[in-house]
Amino acid sequence: MSVATNWSIEGKNHEKNFKSIIFLGVLWLSLFVAFLFLIILLVTTAMNGWGRYDMRLFTSYNNTTPADAGARAAILGSLFVVSVTALMAIPVGIAAAVYLEEFADRSKWYNKVIELNIQNLAAVPAILYGMLTLGILTILGLKNKNVVIGGSLALALLILPVVILTTREALRAVPQEIRDGSLALGATEVQTVTKQTLPAAIPGIATGTILAVSRAIGEAAPLLLLGALVFITYDPNGLLAGFTTMPIQIFSWTSAAQEEFKQVAAATSMLLLAILLSMNGVAIFIRNKFAKRW
Amino acid sequence: MTSESQGLSRGMHLGGSTRGEIVQPIMELRNLNVYYGDFHAVRDISLDVGANQITAFIGPSGCGKSTVLRCLNRTNDLVPSARVTGGIDYRGHDLYGPSVDPIEVRRRVGMVFQKPNPFPKSIFDNIAYGPRVTGMKLNKSETEDLVEHALSKAGLWSEVKDKLDQSGFALSGGQQQRLCIARAIATSPDILLMDEPCASLDPIATSLIEDLMLELVNDYTVVIVTHNMQQAARVSDRTAFFSAKIDDAGQRFGHLVEMDQTSKIFTNPSDSRTEDYISGRFG
Numbered sequence: 001m002s003v004a005t006n007w008s009i010e011g012k013n014h015e016k017n018f019k020s021i022i023f024l025g026v027l028w029l030s031l032f033v034a035f036l037f038l039i040i041l042l043v044t045t046a047m048n049g050w051g052r053y054d055m056r057l058f059t060s061y062n063n064t065t066p067a068d069a070g071a072r073a074a075i076l077g078s079l080f081v082v083s084v085t086a087l088m089a090i091p092v093g094i095a096a097a098v099y100l101e102e103f104a105d106r107s108k109w110y111n112k113v114i115e116l117n118i119q120n121l122a123a124v125p126a127i128l129y130g131m132l133t134l135g136i137l138t139i140l141g142l143k144n145k146n147v148v149i150g151g152s153l154a155l156a157l158l159i160l161p162v163v164i165l166t167t168r169e170a171l172r173a174v175p176q177e178i179r180d181g182s183l184a185l186g187a188t189e190v191q192t193v194t195k196q197t198l199p200a201a202i203p204g205i206a207t208g209t210i211l212a213v214s215r216a217i218g219e220a221a222p223l224l225l226l227g228a229l230v231f232i233t234y235d236p237n238g239l240l241a242g243f244t245t246m247p248i249q250i251f252s253w254t255s256a257a258q259e260e261f262k263q264v265a266a267a268t269s270m271l272l273l274a275i276l277l278s279m280n281g282v283a284i285f286i287r288n289k290f291a292k293r294w
Numbered sequence: 295m296t297s298e299s300q301g302l303s304r305g306m307h308l309g310g311s312t313r314g315e316i317v318q319p320i321m322e323l324r325n326l327n328v329y330y331g332d333f334h335a336v337r338d339i340s341l342d343v344g345a346n347q348i349t350a351f352i353g354p355s356g357c358g359k360s361t362v363l364r365c366l367n368r369t370n371d372l373v374p375s376a377r378v379t380g381g382i383d384y385r386g387h388d389l390y391g392p393s394v395d396p397i398e399v400r401r402r403v404g405m406v407f408q409k410p411n412p413f414p415k416s417i418f419d420n421i422a423y424g425p426r427v428t429g430m431k432l433n434k435s436e437t438e439d440l441v442e443h444a445l446s447k448a449g450l451w452s453e454v455k456d457k458l459d460q461s462g463f464a465l466s467g468g469q470q471q472r473l474c475i476a477r478a479i480a481t482s483p484d485i486l487l488m489d490e491p492c493a494s495l496d497p498i499a500t501s502l503i504e505d506l507m508l509e510l511v512n513d514y515t516v517v518i519v520t521h522n523m524q525q526a527a528r529v530s531d532r533t534a535f536f537s538a539k540i541d542d543a544g545q546r547f548g549h550l551v552e553m554d555q556t557s558k559i560f561t562n563p564s565d566s567r568t569e570d571y572i573s574g575r576f577g
């Protein structure tokens with residue numbers, strides 16, 4: 001029209017032309033497809049597990065009779081292994097991140113090598129951490145590799161790079177002015193880190209760490225390698241006790257011949273999903289609640 | 295010195311004849327040179343900072359005012375590439391001497407930054423932080439007294455006394471800057487450095503801070519960097535004019551053109567470059 005000569009602002013809405021609508025349509029369709037599969041998966045799993053949502057799941061051990069089988073050993077195994085994993089990975093990961101972010105001289109070649117390696121480690125397939133742990137346990141002379149401490153070690157190695165990277169991210173988000181202000185008051189660098197930088201970064205660290213731990217809960221591959229695919233009818237009662245975990249128990253039941261085992265597997269899957277979703281929910285909650293506006 | 299030229303300068307705490315003359319130097323810079331890596335940023339600065347005076351650093355951007363200021367409390371040490379030669383004498387001690395602990399220096403020479411930088415903590419903890427980390431062993435009521443004292447000194451007490459447990463971020467920019475000043479004086483420093491403390495503030499907040507400086511200089515020595523000529527003229531006793539030059543190798547570096555009583559710098563400077571800068575013909 002005569003846009004250049006008069007100052008009319010009427011016209012066909014540009015957001016409503018054909019191309020924009022097609023484009024938006026494709027976006028919505030993609031979202032819909034992704035969502036649809038998620039829903040189908042959830043609904044079918046939930047229905048497959050029908051009839052098994054009861055206390056047997058929590059109280060009974062695995063059993064050759066499907067009707068009597070429960071996931072008690074696997075649930076406790078998952079919780080135990082993941083707690084030990086968190087105890088190993090989180091302090092080490094945070095300490096490593098603090099060193100790299102706050103103290104390391106980045107111009108030194110060895111710090112650059114470490115940095116690059118951590119980035120790469122985060123992308124290493126999980127199974128390799130299983131192999132590494134297997135090697136370590138062999139060197140230590142452990143005959144039975146399927147022990148809690150071994151599984152935790154594998155999972156801790158697996159999530160360590162993620163913990164380091166997210167902690168560094170959170171530390172980096174703390175404005176330099178806060179460190180400057182603290183140092184200018186005569187605080188030491190250690191005081192500045194422990195009393196200013198780390199506390200200010202805790203929401204970010206917590207979010208990243210919870211997500212990392214929830215990854216460990218869902219992981220099966222490295223534990224399979226350590227031989228966690230076993231029939232266990234007792235509670236894991238020590239760092240050297242044998243164990244199985246929920247993902248592995250699910251795997252073992254789904255590959256079993258009897259159809260009823262698939263039912264228990266589905267019910268356990270729903271439980272695992274519920275745990276993962278609530279952990280992610282907590283992470284999102286922390287992120288939103290404590291989101292800092294500097 | 296006479297009082298005719300005093301219109302520009304302040305007349306509050308020293309009164310009359312010695313204003314702007316150094317009675318007792320507290321810091322003496324002798325041929326100070328600062329390098330950032332290979333870059334020789336600031337060359338051969340020699341000047342005195344008078345005790346209980348306000349010293350202003352003025353000059354065009356990039357001439358090294360902040361660099362020199364950061365040398366005075368050794369915060370330049372925190373820049374990995376920074377290196378200093380020459381000396382600074384502080385109350386008879388070589389500030390860069392081998393046995394000097396930079397952390398001790400920073401406890402005696404406080405600093406306020408251009409952008410207010412409160413800690414993400416309560417107003418109370420913002421003030422109490424310095425005394426805590428510098429090892430002042432205070433009990434609860436002593437800490438409370440100190441917080442009140444520092445906030446009162448900074449002219450902020452009446453505005454925040456009912457919300458000490460609120461975040462320092464909940465204050466306005468001008469209040470935040472006064473909080474930062476209160477935070478700095480809570481550790482009872484000897485000298486207070488301020489790098490463009492009013493650069494992000496409106497005129498009313500600026501004038502509050504200027505009044506505060508004039509108040510503080512009764513107890514402390516103040517060194518301020520400012521781009522605001524009126525501010526330098528209003529508050530300072532002595533003014534150092536820095537400028538940048540290009541050397542034979544084509545490197546730009548900062549140097550001190552002249553330093554004198556503020557009234558002299560603003561009415562009758564010795565160097566024509568100072569006059570050009572002040573009257574706006576330069577930079």
Ligand SMILES: Nc1ncnc2c1ncn2[C@@H]1O[C@H](COP(=O)(O)OP(=O)(O)OP(=O)(O)O)[C@@H](O)[C@H]1O
Binds near residue numbers: 353360
């Ligand atoms: N951390 C640093 N690393 C490298 N070079 C720096 C650093 N800080 C300052 N410089 C350089 O030193 C010179 C002096 O900088 P400085 O910040 O002291 O100037 P200034 O007078 O404070 O300027 P402004 O008025 O803009 O604040 C500049 O050339 C600057 O690029």
Ligand SMILES: [Mg+2]
Binds near residue numbers: 359361
């Ligand atoms: Mg500056």
